[in-house]
Amino acid sequence: MSRPLRLAVNGATGRMGRVLLELLRDDARFEVTSALTGLGMPQLGERAWHDRAAPCFQVEWPQDRPDVVIDFSGPGGLASxxxxxxxxxTALVSGTTGIDAALKARVAQAASRIPLMHASNFSLGVAVLTRLLREAAAALPQWDLEIIEAHHQRKTDAPSGTALSLGEAAAAARNTTLAQDGVAGSREGPRRAGSIGFAVVRGGDIVGEHTAMLIGAGERVELAHRATDRSIFARGAIEAAHWLHDQPPGAYDLEALLAARLGA
Known part of the structure; x- marks a missing residue:
């Protein structure tokens, strides 16, 4: 049996970082060697789990490099x-969102040197939804598309990164862009045929829901995904890390992982 993959978690004291650490604790495929957090976090120096073998929360990157890094931090953490x-x-899996154009460019540049997967949503179900939406949008190019997303009341960005990614996938399938055919919010006036709109719902403790409605004359197609447990995003990132570490440098997404599983 091959040795476990050495893994560092960046953003380890955040909500997603905590879930990742709990799942990885019992995953024999990995050895968590570093749990990184931000300067000034009260957990610094504490152990990630309540046992002597667990890594301590730290600020400095390790000298003994891991095989792969999973990052759920913030723009500064992702840059680091x-x-x-x-x-x-080192291969990098990142679910950090809310990054600006300059950092997006750095992500793209890094993919020429390392295997890198940066996604707004690591749900394998959302990856399947994206694949289905791409096919539907291409098959129904003149149908209007409305992407409705719902999240908890504490979420700050709107539309969500996942909703925008779905819209971008649909636009690309139609050989256009969101800049050309996207409609943000409830803009007044009639819409052009084939436009891609977004609607946002915020409230309570909704983990994440995304519905793509393709609307034609007298009929519509709805594709939806509803998350009820935040751990699905961590599980997807872990599966991505296990697959990604063995890939050559390049930019990857969860659909590449799905394709590998399907042998496509």
Whole structure:
């Protein structure tokens, strides 16, 4: 049996980081060697789990490089992870959202040097939804498309990164862009045929729901995904890390993982 993959978790004291650590604790495929957090976090120096073998929460990147890094931090944390991974040739899986154009460009540049998967949503179900939406949007190019997303009341970005990714996938399937055919919010006036709109719901403790409605004359197609447990995103990131570490440098997404599983 091959040795476990050495794994570092960046953003380890955040909501997703905590879920990742709990899932990884019992996953024999991995050995968590580093649990990184931000400077000034009260958990610094504590152990990730209540046992002596667990890594301590730390700020400094390890000297003994891991095989792969999973990052759920923030823009600053992602920038730091990019520096470390490109310097050491380490695969990087990142679910950090809310990044600006300059950081997006750095992500794209890093993919020429390391295996890298950056996604707004690591649900395998959402990956399937994206694949189905791409096919439906291409088959029904003149139908209107409305993407409705719902999240908890504490979420700050709107539309969600996942909703925008779905819209971008649909637009690309129609050989257009969101800049050309996207409609943000409840803009007044009639819409052009084939437009791609977004609607946002915020409230309570909704984990994440996304519905794509393709609307034609007298009929419509609805594709939906509803998350009820936040751990699905961590599970998807873990599966991505296990697959990604063995890939050559490049930019990957969950659909590439699905294709590999299907042998496509």
């Amino acid at each position: 992870a990019l520096d470390y991974c490109t310097a050491h040739g």
